[in-house]
Every structure is written in structure tokens, then in C-alpha cells.
Amino acid sequence: MHDLYQFVSGPLAWVAFILFVGGSLYRMIAMLVEVKKKEPFIFTYMSLKYSLRSIVHWMTPFATYNWRRKPVLTVVTFAFHICLFVSPIFLLAHVTLWDESWDISWWTLPDGVADVMTLIVIAGCVFFLLRRLTQPEVQFVTFPSDYFILAIVAAPFVTGFLAYHQWFGYPMVMVLHVLAGEVMLVAIPFTRLSHMIYSPFTRAYMGSEFGVIRKSKDF
Amino acid sequence: MKKGMTIIACAFFLLPFMLLSVHSQEDMESVDRSVFDNPQRPAAVFKHEAHNETAGIEECNECHHVYEDGKLVEDESSEDQRCADCHGPEDQGNQPSLVKAFHVNCKGCHKKQKKGPIMCGECHVR
Numbered sequence: 001m002h003d004l005y006q007f008v009s010g011p012l013a014w015v016a017f018i019l020f021v022g023g024s025l026y027r028m029i030a031m032l033v034e035v036k037k038k039e040p041f042i043f044t045y046m047s048l049k050y051s052l053r054s055i056v057h058w059m060t061p062f063a064t065y066n067w068r069r070k071p072v073l074t075v076v077t078f079a080f081h082i083c084l085f086v087s088p089i090f091l092l093a094h095v096t097l098w099d100e101s102w103d104i105s106w107w108t109l110p111d112g113v114a115d116v117m118t119l120i121v122i123a124g125c126v127f128f129l130l131r132r133l134t135q136p137e138v139q140f141v142t143f144p145s146d147y148f149i150l151a152i153v154a155a156p157f158v159t160g161f162l163a164y165h166q167w168f169g170y171p172m173v174m175v176l177h178v179l180a181g182e183v184m185l186v187a188i189p190f191t192r193l194s195h196m197i198y199s200p201f202t203r204a205y206m207g208s209e210f211g212v213i214r215k216s217k218d219f
Numbered sequence: 220m221k222k223g224m225t226i227i228a229c230a231f232f233l234l235p236f237m238l239l240s241v242h243s244q245e246d247m248e249s250v251d252r253s254v255f256d257n258p259q260r261p262a263a264v265f266k267h268e269a270h271n272e273t274a275g276i277e278e279c280n281e282c283h284h285v286y287e288d289g290k291l292v293e294d295e296s297s298e299d300q301r302c303a304d305c306h307g308p309e310d311q312g313n314q315p316s317l318v319k320a321f322h323v324n325c326k327g328c329h330k331k332q333k334k335g336p337i338m339c340g341e342c343h344v345r
């Protein structure tokens with residue numbers, strides 16, 4: 001277990017972070033090149049003002065028509081994404097490891113708070129799963145891969161939670177957690193999770209088109 | 220029934236004394252974490268004597284070290300001081316913060332020797 005943990009938290013972590021950062025940059029650049037080739041006129045009306053106006057509105061709960069239309073989904077989506085980013089980035093255990101390897105550290109959450117946020121992420125995944133299973137209009141556009149992606153996202157949080165509480169064989173769960181985290185990082189640029197990379201561009205484009213061309217709002 | 224109650228009552232009164240006697244035992248079972256303001260983890264398991272015996276550590280200054288002008292002093296040791304007497308809450312140049320001092324000291328050796336705990340929960344056992 002000693003060697004296995006050293007391997008997954010050492011060389012394999014390097015591979016995962018390089019694929020995550022490199023893959024994300026690649027997807028972003030490839031998309032811009034594609035747009036430039038196929039629809040270069042889009043760049044003529046891109047506007048910083050309308051881009052930011054759209055992004056800010058869509059990042060604020062209930063600030064768009066769509067968010068108001070489905071209040072429960074909106075609350076879950078925001079709680080889910082906020083906890084998804086905040087809990088691992090400001091987790092004491094993760095920052096401790098960054099500090100030991102790189103001498104960098106930043107503010108951390110109390111472990112109890114991080115634990116609750118982890119549960120919120122897991123609950124969010126369960127909500128999305130049930131929604132896909134029960135709502136006909138979502139069922140219609142659901143593929144098996146959607147369930148697989150939900151599992152990839154849930155896995156680091158479930159295993160992180162079990163590891164923190166030292167349930168079910170600590171060292172093995174710890175190794176599984178690191179593996180699950182790495183799979184999720186690598187999946188971001190290469191699956192539908194890439195909506196993280198694309199969404200700011202999509203909103204900037206929609207905001208600009210609605211603001212500049214249609215003289216209306218996209219929210 | 221009555222006998223049971225008596226035993227429970229006795230145990231109840233004896234409990235503080237039993238806890239006290241465990242506490243005042245010479246042997247260190249875990250590293251004292253009272254120096255941390257708001258400890259987040261259970262105290263790290265560390266049976267001082269037994270650990271150093273099984274690990275085969277001869278020199279006290281493997282851990283209780285003394286530095287002079289940034290150089291490790293060979294035959295001096297600082298077991299009369301606590302790590303916290305020198306290591307503060309933040310890094311100071313080459314001198315790591317207290318948490319990092321513990322982690323680098325303990326984990327560093329365990330990694331090098333491929334023996335002993337290296338994951339959080341193996342030391343901070345719940």
C-alpha cells in the first residue's frame with residue numbers, strides 16, 4: 001500500500017494534472033481556431049460589455065428567466081457547483097499536501113464545513129440522477145454516458161468522505177480516492193464535463209449576439 | 220438490580236481518577252496537539268519509546284535537533300524544548316511552520332525508509 005499510494009499521489013498525479021491543464025487549453029484553442037475558420041464574422045461583434053453582462057447574470061441565482069422558471073433545479077445547480085469548487089480547493093488535507101510539496105498554502109475551510117459541503121455535492125449528484133430517471137423530458141435526452149459522467153463526478157466526493165471518516169478500510173479507500181480524483185480531472189477536458197471550459201465562451205457569444213445584433217437580453 | 224446500580228455509581232465516581240491516572244502515565248501515546256489553537260484532526264499516534272525502538276533510531280537529534288546559522292549541529296539535541304518553542308504558525312525561511320515541521324519530519328523519514336504511516340488517517344486515527 002505504501003508504494004501504491006506513493007505512485008498514485010506522485011507520478012500519476014502529475015499525469016492527471018498535466019492532462020487536465022493541457023487538455024483544457026487544447027480544447028479552448030481548438031474551439032477558437034474552429035470558429036475562426038468557419039464563422040469568423042462572430043469576432044466582429046464580440047463585446048466585452050455584453051459578454052460580462054451575460055456571464056454575471058447567469059452566475060447569479062434567479063437573475064435569468066431560465067433560473068426563475070425552475071427554482072428547485074436552480075438552487076441545486078448552484079449549491080452543487082459552489083460546493084464542487086470550494087470544498088476541494090479549500091480543503092485542509094489538499095492544502096496540506098500542496099504546502100508540503102510546493103511550499104504554497106492558502107486559507108482553508110474547517111474540516112466539519114468541508115464535510116457538509118461534500119455531502120451537498122453528493123446529494124446534488126443524487127438529485128441529477130433521480131431527475132434523469134424520472135422526468136420524461138430529461139429522460140428523452142439521456143444517454144448511458146450521462147450516468148457514467150455523474151458517477152465520475154460523485155466518486156471523488158464519496159471516497160473522500162469515506163476516507164475522512166476512515167470507514168471501510170482506510171488505506172484502500174484513500175488510494176481509491178486519489179484515483180477517482182484523477183479520473184475526474186482528466187475527464188473534464190475530454191467529456192461533457194468540458195462545459196466548464198465552454199460555458200464562459202457560450203455565454204459571451206450569446207450575450208454579444210443578443211446585445212449587439214438583436215439589441216435584447218439573453219437572460 | 221440494586222447491585223448493578225451500586226457498580227454503576229462506583230464506576231461513575233471512579234472514572235475521573237481512572238482518566239487522571241491514564242493521563243499522567245509516563246509513556247507518550249500520541250503527540251500533544253494542545254499547541255494548536257483549533258485542532259482539526261485527532262492527535263497523531265506516536266508511542267515515543269516503542270516507536271524509536273522498533274524504528275531503530277539511535278540519535279535523539281534525528282528529531283530534537285539544534286541548528287546554528289542554518290547548519291545542523293551534530294552532537295547537540297533539544298529534547299528539553301518543544302517543537303513549538305522554535306517552530307511558529309508560519310514558515311520562516313528554511314524553518315517550516317509547526318504543522319509542516321511535524322509532517323516533514325515524520326512523513327519524510329517514513330517515505331525515505333518505505334516504512335511507517337504516510338496517509339493522514341494512519342497517524343490521525345479516529
Ligand code: HEM
Pocket residue numbers: 009013084087088091093094097111114115116118156157160161162163164165177178180181182184185339340
Ligand atoms: C491528486 C489527487 C488527489 C489527492 C492526492 C487527494 C487527497 C486527499 C486526501 C489526503 C484527503 C483527506 C482524507 C483524510 O482526511 O484522511 C482528501 C479528501 C477529500 N478530497 Fe481529495 N485528493 C485528490 C483529488 C481530489 C479531487 C479531484 C476532488 C474533487 C474534485 C477531491 C475531493 C475531496 C473531498 C471532497 C475530500 C474530503 C471529504 C470530506 O472531508 O468529507 N479530491 N483528498
Ligand code: HEM
Pocket residue numbers: 073077081084128129132146149150153184188193195196197199200
Ligand atoms: C465554470 C464552471 C461551470 C459552469 C458555469 C457550469 C454550469 C453548469 C450548468 C448551467 C449546468 C446545468 C444545470 C441544469 O440542468 O440546469 C451544469 C450541470 C452539471 N455540471 Fe456544471 N458547470 C461548471 C463546472 C462543472 C465542473 C468542473 C463539473 C464537474 C467536474 C461540473 C459538473 C456538472 C454536472 C455533473 C452537472 C449535471 C449534469 C446532469 O444533469 O446530469 N460542472 N453545469
